[in-house]
Amino acid sequence: MATLATLKGLGRELRHNRVALGGFAITSFVLVAIVIGPSFSPYDPTLMDFTAILQPPSWAHPFGTNSFGIDVLTRVLYGARNSFMISFAGVSLGAIVGTLIGMTSAYMGKLFDAVAMRLVDLLFAFPIFVLALMLMLILGFGVQNVIVAIALVYIPNFARMARNTTMVVKSEPYVQAAQVMGQPRLRIMVREILPNIAAPLFVQFTVGLAFAIIIEAGLSFIGLGVQPPTPSLGVMMADGKDYFHRGPWVLTLTGLALMFAILGLNLLGDGLRDLLDPRLRRRSAA
Amino acid sequence: MSDVTLTLRNLSTGFKMGGRVMNVVREVDLEVRKGEMLGLIGESGSGKTVTGMSILRLLPENAVTEADTLDFLGIDLLKLSTEQFREMRGTRLAMVFQDPVGAFNPAKKISWHLKQVFERAGTKSPAHAERAKNWRASAIKLLADVGIPHGANVMRQYPHQLSGGMLQRTLIALVLVFEPELIVADEPTTNLDNIVERQILRLFRDLQKRLDCAFLYVTHDMTIAAVLCDRIAVMYAGSIVEIGPTKQIFADPKHPYTQGLLASALALDTKTERLQEIPGELPSPGKLPPGCLFEPRCKFAKPECRAKEPAMVDVGGERHVRCVLYGHG
Amino acid sequence: MWEESATSAAFCMAMVEKAAQVDKNTPLLSVRELLVRFKLGDGLAAALSRGPSYLKAVDEVSFDVGRGEVLGLVGESGSGKTTIGKAILRLYEPQSGSIVVNGVDITRMGDRALKHYRRDLQMVFQDPLSSLNPRHTVRTSLRTPLLLHKICPSSEVEQRIDEALTRAGLSPVFKPRYPHELSGGQLQRVAIARALTMSPGLVVADEPVSKLDVSVRAQILNLFKDLQAKFGISIIFITHDLRVARYLCHRIGVMYFGKLVEIASVEELFTAPKHPYTKALLGTLGAEGENLDGAQVAGEAFNPAADTTGCRYYARCPMRVDHCKTAHPPTETIKPGHDIACYEWRRS
Numbered sequence: 001m002a003t004l005a006t007l008k009g010l011g012r013e014l015r016h017n018r019v020a021l022g023g024f025a026i027t028s029f030v031l032v033a034i035v036i037g038p039s040f041s042p043y044d045p046t047l048m049d050f051t052a053i054l055q056p057p058s059w060a061h062p063f064g065t066n067s068f069g070i071d072v073l074t075r076v077l078y079g080a081r082n083s084f085m086i087s088f089a090g091v092s093l094g095a096i097v098g099t100l101i102g103m104t105s106a107y108m109g110k111l112f113d114a115v116a117m118r119l120v121d122l123l124f125a126f127p128i129f130v131l132a133l134m135l136m137l138i139l140g141f142g143v144q145n146v147i148v149a150i151a152l153v154y155i156p157n158f159a160r161m162a163r164n165t166t167m168v169v170k171s172e173p174y175v176q177a178a179q180v181m182g183q184p185r186l187r188i189m190v191r192e193i194l195p196n197i198a199a200p201l202f203v204q205f206t207v208g209l210a211f212a213i214i215i216e217a218g219l220s221f222i223g224l225g226v227q228p229p230t231p232s233l234g235v236m237m238a239d240g241k242d243y244f245h246r247g248p249w250v251l252t253l254t255g256l257a258l259m260f261a262i263l264g265l266n267l268l269g270d271g272l273r274d275l276l277d278p279r280l281r282r283r284s285a286a
Numbered sequence: 287m288s289d290v291t292l293t294l295r296n297l298s299t300g301f302k303m304g305g306r307v308m309n310v311v312r313e314v315d316l317e318v319r320k321g322e323m324l325g326l327i328g329e330s331g332s333g334k335t336v337t338g339m340s341i342l343r344l345l346p347e348n349a350v351t352e353a354d355t356l357d358f359l360g361i362d363l364l365k366l367s368t369e370q371f372r373e374m375r376g377t378r379l380a381m382v383f384q385d386p387v388g389a390f391n392p393a394k395k396i397s398w399h400l401k402q403v404f405e406r407a408g409t410k411s412p413a414h415a416e417r418a419k420n421w422r423a424s425a426i427k428l429l430a431d432v433g434i435p436h437g438a439n440v441m442r443q444y445p446h447q448l449s450g451g452m453l454q455r456t457l458i459a460l461v462l463v464f465e466p467e468l469i470v471a472d473e474p475t476t477n478l479d480n481i482v483e484r485q486i487l488r489l490f491r492d493l494q495k496r497l498d499c500a501f502l503y504v505t506h507d508m509t510i511a512a513v514l515c516d517r518i519a520v521m522y523a524g525s526i527v528e529i530g531p532t533k534q535i536f537a538d539p540k541h542p543y544t545q546g547l548l549a550s551a552l553a554l555d556t557k558t559e560r561l562q563e564i565p566g567e568l569p570s571p572g573k574l575p576p577g578c579l580f581e582p583r584c585k586f587a588k589p590e591c592r593a594k595e596p597a598m599v600d601v602g603g604e605r606h607v608r609c610v611l612y613g614h615g
Numbered sequence: 616m617w618e619e620s621a622t623s624a625a626f627c628m629a630m631v632e633k634a635a636q637v638d639k640n641t642p643l644l645s646v647r648e649l650l651v652r653f654k655l656g657d658g659l660a661a662a663l664s665r666g667p668s669y670l671k672a673v674d675e676v677s678f679d680v681g682r683g684e685v686l687g688l689v690g691e692s693g694s695g696k697t698t699i700g701k702a703i704l705r706l707y708e709p710q711s712g713s714i715v716v717n718g719v720d721i722t723r724m725g726d727r728a729l730k731h732y733r734r735d736l737q738m739v740f741q742d743p744l745s746s747l748n749p750r751h752t753v754r755t756s757l758r759t760p761l762l763l764h765k766i767c768p769s770s771e772v773e774q775r776i777d778e779a780l781t782r783a784g785l786s787p788v789f790k791p792r793y794p795h796e797l798s799g800g801q802l803q804r805v806a807i808a809r810a811l812t813m814s815p816g817l818v819v820a821d822e823p824v825s826k827l828d829v830s831v832r833a834q835i836l837n838l839f840k841d842l843q844a845k846f847g848i849s850i851i852f853i854t855h856d857l858r859v860a861r862y863l864c865h866r867i868g869v870m871y872f873g874k875l876v877e878i879a880s881v882e883e884l885f886t887a888p889k890h891p892y893t894k895a896l897l898g899t900l901g902a903e904g905e906n907l908d909g910a911q912v913a914g915e916a917f918n919p920a921a922d923t924t925g926c927r928y929y930a931r932c933p934m935r936v937d938h939c940k941t942a943h944p945p946t947e948t949i950k951p952g953h954d955i956a957c958y959e960w961r962r963s
Contacts, residue, residue, distance in 0.1 A: 173746035177806075180704050181760050181813070182733030185726070191759075195750040329828040479691035480855065480899045506829055543830075550833040554858035555900065557885075560840070561833040561862065567798045568828060583830075 020271020026264025034081040043071035045078040046229045054247040064249040066239060072250055076257045079231035084261075086143060086226070087212035090150025095205055097151065098158025103189050103197075105159065106166035116159070123156040132215050136224045146225045150212045161204055165197035172196075199276040207269035210262045217258060233258050291468050291500035292318040292341070295355035299333070299340045302348040310571050311336050312524045315598070318468065323494050323501040325515030325532070327508060327547070331568055333524040334504045338470045341502075342381055343371055359467060377410060380466040384473040386453040389460075390445035396456055397441035400425040403463045410464065425459075432459045433489055451482035455489065465499070472504045490514055508551035512536055517604075520544050523569050523579040525595075530605030540607040542584045578609070586611060641718050642679035643816055643849045644703065649676045649712035651695075651702045672698040674873035675712065677946070680817065683847040687860030687881075689896070690870030696853045697741075699870075700819040703851070704736050705729060717816070734764050737810035741822040743802035747794040753780075753805050754790040760812050775812065783808035784838055800831035807838065817849045824859065839863055857896055861885060866952070869893045872927045874943060879953040889949065889960040892928050926958070934959045 015021065038045070049069035057064045063072035101120070105113040123131065132149045139145040169175060170193060178192045213233070219225035220234025228235050233254060240251030294316040300309035311333040318324045328334035340351045341363070356363040358379065366374070375381075383389060390399060401421055408418030417424040422441075429437030432455045445453060454474060461469060471490070475483040491514055494501055503515055511518050512532060519529040520541065528541040539545045546564035553561045566583040569575055575582050577592040584591070591610060599612045651673040673695040680686045688696040701707050703714055705721065713722045721732050740746035747756050757776045761767060767775050777787040783804040794802060803823060810818055820839065824832040840863060843850055854860050860867050861881055868878040869892065877890040888894050925940040926932070932939070938958055946956045 173740040173742060174748040176701070176706050177738065177740065177746050177809070178748075178759075179706060180733060180736065180738045181763060182730040183759070183763060184730075192748055196748070329830060331828075480857075481691070481895055484899050508829075546830060550829060553833070554856075554862055557861060561837055563833045563837060564830040565834070567800055567831060570798075 017271050017275055019267050020275055023264050023267025023269070023271050026260065027268050030080070030261045030264055031084075034077055034084055037077040038074065038081065041071065041074040041077065043074040045070065045075045045231050054243065054250075056247070057249055057253075063253045064247065066236075066247065066250050067243055072236075072253060075231045075236055076233070076254055079233045079236050079254075080257060080261060082226060082230065082232045083213050083216050083220075083234070083258075086146055086216050086232075087150060087209055090147040090216075091154055091205060091208045091212045093147065093151035094154025094208070095158045095201065098155040099162040099194075099201060101155065102159035102162025102164075103166045103193065106163040106170060107185065107189055107193075113163075117163070120156040120159045123152070124160075128153050128211070129215065129218060132219060133224070136219055141224050141227065143226055143230075146216055146219055149219070150215055153215065154208050154212070157204060157208065158201065161200060162197060165200055166193055169193050169196050200273075203269055203273045203276060206265055206272060210265035210269065213258070213262060213265075289320045290317050291320050291359060292316070292502070293355055293357040294337075294341070294353060297337065297340060297351070297353040297356065299336050299345065299349060299351045301346075302350065307350055308571050310524050311340065314521075314526055316519060316526070316529075318500040318502050320467075320500055321494075321498050322517065323490075323503055323515045325511035325518040326502060326504045326521060327506065327511050327518055328521035329506055329568060331523070331571070332521040334506075334521050335472055337521070338381070338472050338502060338504050342375055342379055342470060343368075344381070376461075376466075377407070377464045378466050379468045380461040380464065380470070382454075382458055382461055382469065382471040382474045384476050386450065386457040386474075387445065389457050390453070392445055395442060395444055396448070397422075397425070399456075399460060400428075400441065400463075403460050407463045428459045428462060429456070432456070432462070432493075433485065434459070449482075450478050451486060454478065454486055458489065458493075462493070462497075465497070468500045468502065470502045470504065473506070475510070476505075487513060508547055509555075520547065523574060524571065525579060525608065526598075527580065527608045528606070530603070534603060534605060540601060540605065540612060541580075541609050542586055542611075543580045546583075643682050643684075643717060644680040644851075645713075645715045646679070646699070646703065647677045647713045647715070649673055649699065649702060649714065650710045651698050651707050652710050671873050673702060673709075674943075676870075676873075676875045677712075678868055678875065678878055680849050680851060682816075683843075683849060684866065685843060685850045685852055685864045687864035687867040688851060688853045688870060689855065689857055689860050689867055691855060693872065694870040695873040696870045697821050700738070700821050700851055700853050704738055704819060734813040735816045737813055737815040737818045739803070739806050739810055739818060739820040739823045742826050743799055743806050743823075744794055746806050747802060747809075749794050751793075752790065753792050753794075753797075756805065757790075757809055757812060760809060764813060766812065766814075779808040779812045780805070782811060782842070784834070798831075799827045800834060803827060803835050804838065807835075807842070811842065811846075811848075814846075815848065817851065819851045819853070821853045822855065823852075825855070836862060857900060869896065874927050874956060875946070875954075876928065876957065877953075877955045879950075883950070883953055889953075889955050889963055890928075890957050891932050891934050891959075891963065894963070895931075934962055 047070065049065075052061075052065050052069040054067055055061055055065045055069075061071050061073065063076060066072055066075070101116050105116045126134070132153050135149040135152055136145060139148060166189075175188060175192050178188045183192070216225055216232070217234035217237065220232045221238045222234075223238065226232035226235055228239070236254045237251055237258075240247070240254055244251050294314055297311060297314040297316075298309055299311040300307040302308075310331075314333075314337055316324070316326075316337075326334045326337060336345065336349075339345045340349075341356070343351075345351070353364060358374075361374075363371070390396075404418045404421035404424060408415045425441065426437035429440060434440050434452065434455055440448065440452065440456065448456065458474075474490075475486050478486060487510060490501075490503070494514075503511070505511060515532050517530060518532050518535050519526050520535075520543065521527070522543050528535065528539070528544045530540075535544065536548065539548050543564070546562070549562045550564065564583055569579060569582070575592075577594055578584070578587075578596055581587045581591040588610070596608050596610045597614065598606045598608050599614070601607055601612050650671065652669040652671045654669060676695075676699060678686070688699060690696045698707060702709050705714075705724075709722060713720055715721070716732055716735060719732065721729060724732070747753075751759075754776060757779055758772055761772050761775055762769070776790060780787050780789060785801060785804045785808065789797065789801065789805070794805075797805065807823075823839070824835050827835060836859065839850065839852070842848065843863075850863075852860065852863055857867075864881055866878065866880050867884050868875050869884075869890065870876070871892050877884070877888070877893045879888075884893065885897065888897055924942060926935070926943050929935050929939050936959060944956045944958045946954050948954050949960065
């Protein structure tokens with residue numbers, strides 16, 4: 001109920017924030033395209049057609065065809081859907097685990113906090129992509145492991161953010177009131193603290209999703225992630241680079257589609273950050 | 287009326303909120319005279335602080351201030367450019383804030399702050415230039431004036447090493463360097479403890495006797511106003527509802543709101559069995575009641591009170607009340 | 616109408632029964648030599664210097680609160696009065712000393728065992744807006760304790776919420792509202808209603824009117840007075856305003872930098888104060904101009920980080936003698952119910 005009211009308020013404010021509105025529009029467009037787009041396409045994303053190899057963009061094939069004669073737009077839609085789902089699963093997992101660690105760390109303090117946060121620091125010390133790469137080498141290739149790698153990359157981010165915000169919220173009188181009332185710790189964390197730290201985590205999620213798509217594309221591009229013929233943006237770009245001089249549209253248009261989706265998510269994340277940050281937001285109720 | 291330092295006529299201030307202007311100060315008429323301490327009394331949201339800030343142009347960018355007259359010793363403050371106004375603020379018009387900590391640079395010693403101010407004041411007149419030259423001696427004397435006997439020691443310290451009371455005294459000293467003609471003090475004792483509060487109030491009273499400047503003292507506390515102010519203006523929901531000499535207002539409050547405020551302020555001074563309440567709550571600036579703003583809480587409310595906001599009525603003896611009980615103006 | 620008075624009568628009966636269960640003579644709350652300290656300068660800088668230093672926010676304070684008694688704790692900011700209140704509710708862990716409620720020592724009790732005693736000890740906070748979860752409606756905030764402690768069958772929850780609000784002087788129409796939609800006075804009424812749903816024996820009220828508007832303060836003070844008289848609750852009323860304490864309290868304890876320097880009944884404290892600090896505080900009362908000159912307190916306040924020996928009030932005290940520098944004076948009972956910590960009280 002509380003979240004519903006917040007979302008309604010957010011919708012009202014979204015209209016006044018052009019960045020967020022633009023991001024919202026692009027992201028919605030991308031989501032609609034990858035969810036219902038493939039079912040409108042007359043082509044199959046994996047069926048080869050050697051009569052139509054590397055055709056430039058035309059009315060029949062708006063993004064052209066690739067070296068196996070498959071419609072690039074269809075593959076982009078399917079590929080983007082896969083990339084999105086993998087990233088979403090990865091960031092969700094990272095968000096859930098990270099938030100749990102962060103909140104527990106802040107709420108329990110002492111030894112748990114010290115150990116958990118040093119581990120988080122350790123993960124933070126690696127550049128994100130190198131970390132993902134290393135994890136893939138340890139975990140092995142494949143979709144599931146891409147998800148786990150993305151999750152592991154994002155756990156420190158969410159853990160740190162959840163810990164910091166929990167630290168602030170936990171000294172609020174309403175949390176003390178819940179303690180005085182005798183509410184168990186777990187309940188206080190879920191019912192009193194979580195709803196009040198959800199907003200920044202949500203922003204982090206949106207921005208994280210954008211970067212996770214890049215990680216997924218990157219891993220698949222170098223052959224560590226999704227394996228062909230399953231379409232994914234990274235796999236397609238890897239294909240496209242091999243015959244870039246003969247069919248530049250494959251790599252270029254796939255890359256532009258990727259850029260478009262990420263731009264949308266980043267704009268949305270930035271806009272939401274402004275909307276949800278009480279310091280940047282003009283308070284309607286003083 | 288050459289002794290009037292500041293004249294406000296029909297001052298209104300609002301804030302732009304999502305495309306519309308929400309007025310928090312409406313049609314305020316005030317004058318502050320030379321050598322006088324005028325108390326501006328009101329609760330939170332009554333517009334008392336915004337009134338003070340409007341005079342000194344210290345409001346955020348989304349604020350809109352309008353007035354027929356905003357006259358300071360013959361200078362039309364509305365016509366001054368931002369540059370000209372900044373030149374006057376701090377030198378001729380000064381402000382003492384609720385929180386003195388924010389007024390100091392935490393990385394610099396007290397002496398640095400005093401030196402800066404003396405040097406800036408040095409350009410004002412030859413006498414000031416003379417003082418700027420011997421700024422250290424002048425500073426110690428000034429600190430002694432505001433009740434800091436060991437000025438030399440204090441000057442060696444950083445702001446965070448001083449207590450709230452000492453810091454507020456130091457801030458007052460800084461303000462006094464320029465010998466401003468108008469000092470606006472906004473709840474300068476609210477963050478201080480009882481005993482220190484009394485000391486600062488005593489300092490204000492001494493200053494008012496000694497200096498020949500005009501004071502606008504903004505507070506929510508009637509008992510402070512009783513001790514300090516020559517005249518009181520009571521604000522409610524953005525309007526002045528009563529104005530007059532302190533003694534008369536305390537002896538015979540006219541407006542029902544003033545009566546309630548005084549009763550609840552003074553009730554605690556004696557051992558009582560039950561406090562007198564003003565029922566209800568302050569209206570929010572978004573949804574003001576029609577007619578008299580105090581009508582929903584007023585025990586004398588009549589149907590006509592809802593019709594339109596009453597005008598200020600002159601009830602004699604320099605007293606004005608915005609209430610239909612005393613006629614229609 | 617009939618139902619309402621019947622249920623509130625039942626509520627009163629429950630309170631009376633509960634009070635009767637334990638021996639009338641033992642105090643409801645008894646605090647002995649309570650010490651709460653906070654670490655100053657945590658982290659690397661402290662580790663590199665000479666280890667963490669501590670601030671004794673509450674320094675060996677003892678007092679009792681009787682059944683149906685209102686005890687005022689008065690002091691300036693930083694005197695430790697809020698810390699005492701929160702330590703009693705186990706929001707801060709005391710370093711040493713004991714907190715005994717109804718004869719049971721809860722000082723070191725674990726969360727699970729403590730839950731049964733939580734109902735008995737409630738708190739009303741200074742800032743009403745932040746004491747209610749901004750994401751919960753008034754209904755949710757009031758329903759939580761009812762369900763948590765299984766105070767009534769779930770079919771009666773709505774009715775109980777209405778009663779609680781009505782008792783605190785609010786209409787049940789506020790139930791679906793969020794905290795930011797309410798004014799300060801209304802929020803404080805919700806917070807009071809929430810505390811009372813658990814029929815506590817003791818309520819710690821931490822400056823509950825200092826953030827409210829002047830015209831609303833009297834309403835809330837009167838509400839405290841009415842509810843206390845009606846239900847016979849014990850209250851620890853924390854305030855910096857002696858006049859508020861006089862209005863509501865039976866006894867008043869005066870705090871100065873972590874020490875309880877004087878405690879006595881209201882009449883005694885106001886007519887025959889003994890501690891020089893109490894006298895200075897009393898000197899600040901009154902609206903008349905001459906009182907401005909009454910409170911002459913010389914010198915700077917006690918510096919808790921630097922000064923460790925001697926009477927805390929030494930630097931400001933007009934009656935100080937050399938002896939006062941040796942140690943903080945022990946608490947002595949000069950009359951039944953009147954304790955003081957001062958070497959030189961006889962001179963006053």
